[in-house]
Every structure is written in structure tokens, then in C-alpha cells.
Amino acid sequence: MNFPTHPPQIPILTAALIASTLFYASPALSQEQESEAPAQASPAESSTVQTVLPDSEDAPPPQDRYKRFDDLSLKGWAITYPRVADTILADHGGVRDALADIGIGISPINTANFQYDFLQNDRGYKGPQLYNGQDITRTNTTVSLTATYDMGMIGIKGGQIATTFSLVDNSFPEVNGPKKLRIGRLHYYQSLFHDRVDFKVGYIDNTQEFLGINVGGNLATGNLGPQATIPFQLGLSYGGFAAPGFNARVKVGRHLYNKVGVQRSLPPGGATAENAVNPGGFRFHPPGTGVLVIDEVGFNSPAARGEKSIWIRGGGIYNTTKFDxxxxARSTNWATFIAGDKQITQPDPQKPARGVYVGATFNYAPPRQNLYTQYYEGRVYAVGMLKGRPFDLASLVTTFNKYSPAGLRTRTAQGEENYRATWALIASYAYRVRPGIYLQPGLGVTVHPTYSPRFGTALNGYLSLVTMF
Known part of the structure; x- marks a missing residue:
């Protein structure tokens, strides 16, 4: 996600991450021959709303050897949390076993994303970098460690304490936010009434709590394509930049739900402004911040034998913070959103999540105080369509971002022209190298990569690497 240069300098940490990936990637086994296929919890076992794309449709019995670790995984997300079977370490070495014996779960997850514009249609521009891909850009590198504690160990069934520390880095902080080691979350989660109600309170990262921004609802394979900045432009907390808040979800029947969040807003300007007034991440109410409320209503029916999945959600955001x-003048801020995903083919009823899906998203924010005012997204993606590769995801995502006319006038000199919208089309393929390692190359066309008419159409190459330990 981008918010309002320099050649990338890949840190030693990133180099180590890539080296470890190459070490663990051999041999790359056929996925259907692997005995350690990730398991998906049943609705009764999972506290999350099930997504249109579960982590695996080849689910072993509930008594599988990883269940005790998955029961300790982070709870409350809108999408299914990655399964321990789909990690590099799994239960090797006895570390997870020893920690699980005292109620602790751990989840190290690393991501690295790169982008480059092959066409370089800059008409001789020699100034600083203005957009992702203008130079070889490391748009994001995140190294995070999440730890949880099961409150059932002290008699509080359904309770969990969770914390995450994240190292967030990139080669273009002017657009992608500051480089920082920060608290990613520190909260208490509780489920009630057989998981019909759950709540979370503390320092919360709401990226995966609302909206469903990952293609197919999958953390490892759904990273390339979406470019919805409006919710985060409004101050919603996101990865690496948690904020104090309270989330509560109520499930009605099998598929309907309503989820509401109340959090301290990030200040106008997103992560850069937040870091300036709250560098450690623990400050409860920095100056220039107010209260952000988000409400989402949804219908979520996961794939089952003979039943194709569908996930529809929508809602609104209101922020009491005064935006210029x-x-x-100064004004409070608001936005609306709606999204939907539908499975249209199910070639193998025994593995119901495989197939082709379509989806769309729309976001709106008023143009008086928001540079990005309208966002449209359409997506087509296929899960496990190649024989022997049930965990791969192929996707084609198109996006359209419309700028505020008034916002453009404040950013361009009088008499200069500018583009009023950006359109992109991105194709990618997420390849599961082995459990816990996903490599996702992509290629995309971006018409008007920035609002300045100096720059022509970009042809971007993308590469995403996700490693889960």
C-alpha cells in the first residue's frame, strides 16, 4: 500500500532471508506428494470468519499432529491464519512443542516485495524518484515475530494474549513509509458463546481484521495486485503500525456477521506522520489524532463439497481527526467500501476450494480532504489449477485510482496539467516452493504511474517472497 528517490540498498537482513530461502527450497517436492499439507480448521475450531480461499482443501483429520500449534495461532482475523504445517520449521527441533506445553505459540513471518519499471518512459527526467518502480524499488521488507499465550492455561477458555514486533523496511520511504522497528500488536482476544461473539482490545493492526484486501483471502499468495489506499489514507492502523483500539464481531447463523472497530486513528499522513509523533508505537494518544470507527457487515460461505464459496462485505469508516x-479548512473524514468474491468453478468436489474465482472492490472518500477519492478493483484468480500444485494461486487484478481534482491543484503549479487517475493491470503467479516458502513473480501495466504528465505508461516487473517459519 502506498502513502504520500533513492536506489534500493538491500539490508543484510534481506540478504539473509533470501539465502535461507534458497537453502530450504531444495528439494522442491510435488505438493500432492507432501505429507505435511496445511490443515484448515473447521468452523467450530476456528475463531475467524472463513475466507473464500482456505489455506488448504486437503485437510487431514482434526487430530492431526499440528492441531495443538494451530490452536495457539493468532485469532480474530478476517482471513484464516497460516497453518503451522505450512511453515519451514513446522514442529522440527521440539521448540514449538516445548512452548506449546506452557501455552505459548510462535509465528515468524517475513515478506519482501520488489518492483521495477522496464519501460522507463520518463522523457529524460533526472530528478528524485517519484513512484514505485521508477528505480528498482524494494517496496516492502517486513521481518516479524508473533507470540501468543493461551489464557486457557489459567482457566480463561477462549482467551488469548498476542504480541508482534516487526522490522519494517523499504528502499523508498517517501512513498512506502518509514523504516522502523516497532510494536506490531499487543492485545487481548476473547471468544464467547461458542465463537458466536469475539472481541479484541489493545494495540491492534487492522490490516487483516477488516476489508479482505488480500486476493483470495490468503496472506502468502494474495499480495500482488490490490492498491487500495483509501482506508489507510483515512488513518486505519495497518501492518507494523498498530494503534490502541477495540474490535468486536457478532456472527448470525452460519454465514452472516457484523464486525465493528474503534481505534485511535493514525494521524493524517499515515505511517510517516505516526512515526514522527510516536516513534516507539506505545504512545496512546499522540497530538493530531482522533477516534476512528469502522463497521463491516458481511456474508461468508466457504467452499464445501458441492457448494461454491461466496464472500460479500461492505461498510464504512468515520474518523473524528481533523484533516486539512x-x-x-479542516474537517473530519469518512469513507465507504464494498467488496465481493465468488467461486465460479469447482472442478474437484473432493477438493472444493480449487477452482476459478472472480471478485470486485469499490472504495470512496470525499475529494475535499482526500487525494485518493475513488478506488475500483476487479480480479480473477485460480486456486490449484495445475496438477500436483494445489496451493498455487494465479491472479489477474485490475485497479483504477481516481485523484481529487482539488488535491491535484494543490500539488501542481498553476497552468500545469496533470493526470486525474491511474489504471493498472497486474498478472501474477504465486508458487509454493515448499511448505513455508512462496515466490510470486508478476508483470503489470500502469497507465499514469504518477499524476505528472511527464511520465508515460509503466511496464512493471514484480517479485514477492514470503517465508513463514
Whole structure:
């Protein structure tokens, strides 16, 4: 996600991450021959709303050897949390076993994303970098460690304490946010009434709590394509930049739910502004921040034998923080969103999550105080369509971002022209190298990569690497 240069300098940590990936990637076994296929919890076992794309449709029996670790995984997400079977370490070495014996679960997850514009249609521009891919850009590197504690160990069934520390880095902080070691979350989670109600309170990262921004609802394979900045432009907390808040979800029947969140807003300007007033991440109410409320209503029916999945969600965001408007005043802020995903083919009823899906997203924010005012996304993606590769995901995502006319006028000199929208089409293939390692190359066309008419169409190459230990 981008918020409003320099050649990338890949840190030693990233180099080590890539080296470890190459070490663990051999041999790359056929996925259907692997005995350690990730398991998906049943609705009764999972506290999350099931997504249109579960982590695996080849689910072993509930008594599988990883269940005790998955029961300690982070709870409350809108998508299914990655399974321990789909990690590099799994239960090798006895570390997870020893920690599970005292109620502790651990989840190290690392991501690295790169982008480069092969066409370089800059008409001789020699100034600083203005957009991702103008130079070889490391748009994001995140090294995180999540630890949880099962409150059932002291008699509080359904309770969990969770914390995450994240090292967030990139080669273009002017657009992608500051480089920082911060608290990613520190909260208490509780489920009630047989998981019909759950809540979370503390320092919360709401990226995976609302909206469903990952293609197919999958953390490891759904990273390339979406470019929805509006919710985070409004101050919603996101990966690496948690904020104090309270989330509560109520499930009605098997598929309906309503989830509401109340959090301290990030200040106008996103992560860069937040880091300036709250560098450690623990400050409860920095200056220039107010209260952000988000509400999402959804219908989620996961794939089952003979039943194709569907996930529809929508809602609104309201922020009491005063944002500078483009006409010189100050105002509170708001946005609306709606999204849907539908499975259209199910070639193997025995593995119901495999197939082709379609989806769409729309976001709106008022143009008086928001540079990005309208966002449209359409997506087509296929899960496990190649023989022997049930965990791969192929996707084609198109996006359209419309700028505020008033916002553009404040960013360009009088008499200069500018583009009023950006359109992109990105194709990618997420390849599961082995459990816990996903490599996702992509290729995309971006018309008007920035609003300046100096720059022509970009042809971007993408590469995403996700490693889960």
C-alpha cells in the first residue's frame, strides 16, 4: 500500500532471508506428494470468519499432529491464519512443542516485495524518484515475530494474549513509509458463546481484521495486485503500525456477521506522520489524532463439497481527526467500501476450494480532504489449477485510482496539467516452493504511474517472497 528517490540498498537482513530461502527450497517436492499439507480448521475450531480461499482443501483429520500449534495461532482475523504445517520449521527441533506445553505459540513471518519499471518512459527526467518502480524499488521488507499465550492455561477458555514486533523496511520511504522497528500488536482476544461473539482490545493492526484486501483471502499468495489506499489514507492502523483500539464481531447463523472497530486513528499522513509523533508505537494518544470507527457487515460461505464459496462485505469508516481540506479548512473524514468474491468453478468436489474465482472492490472518500477519492478493483484468480500444485494461486487484478481534482491543484503549479487517475493491470503467479516458502513473480501495466504528465505508461516487473517459519 502506498502513502504520500533513492536506489534500493538491500539490508543484510534481506540478504539473509533470501539465502535461507534458497537453502530450504531444495528439494522442491510435488505438493500432492507432501505429507505435511496445511490443515484448515473447521468452523467450530476456528475463531475467524472463513475466507473464500482456505489455506488448504486437503485437510487431514482434526487430530492431526499440528492441531495443538494451530490452536495457539493468532485469532480474530478476517482471513484464516497460516497453518503451522505450512511453515519451514513446522514442529522440527521440539521448540514449538516445548512452548506449546506452557501455552505459548510462535509465528515468524517475513515478506519482501520488489518492483521495477522496464519501460522507463520518463522523457529524460533526472530528478528524485517519484513512484514505485521508477528505480528498482524494494517496496516492502517486513521481518516479524508473533507470540501468543493461551489464557486457557489459567482457566480463561477462549482467551488469548498476542504480541508482534516487526522490522519494517523499504528502499523508498517517501512513498512506502518509514523504516522502523516497532510494536506490531499487543492485545487481548476473547471468544464467547461458542465463537458466536469475539472481541479484541489493545494495540491492534487492522490490516487483516477488516476489508479482505488480500486476493483470495490468503496472506502468502494474495499480495500482488490490490492498491487500495483509501482506508489507510483515512488513518486505519495497518501492518507494523498498530494503534490502541477495540474490535468486536457478532456472527448470525452460519454465514452472516457484523464486525465493528474503534481505534485511535493514525494521524493524517499515515505511517510517516505516526512515526514522527510516536516513534516507539506505545504512545496512546499522540497530538493530531482522533477516534476512528469502522463497521463491516458481511456474508461468508466457504467452499464445501458441492457448494461454491461466496464472500460479500461492505461498510464504512468515520474518523473524528481533523484533516486539512484542499480549500484551507479542516474537517473530519469518512469513507465507504464494498467488496465481493465468488467461486465460479469447482472442478474437484473432493477438493472444493480449487477452482476459478472472480471478485470486485469499490472504495470512496470525499475529494475535499482526500487525494485518493475513488478506488475500483476487479480480479480473477485460480486456486490449484495445475496438477500436483494445489496451493498455487494465479491472479489477474485490475485497479483504477481516481485523484481529487482539488488535491491535484494543490500539488501542481498553476497552468500545469496533470493526470486525474491511474489504471493498472497486474498478472501474477504465486508458487509454493515448499511448505513455508512462496515466490510470486508478476508483470503489470500502469497507465499514469504518477499524476505528472511527464511520465508515460509503466511496464512493471514484480517479485514477492514470503517465508513463514
Amino acid at each position: 481540506t484542499f480549500d484551507g
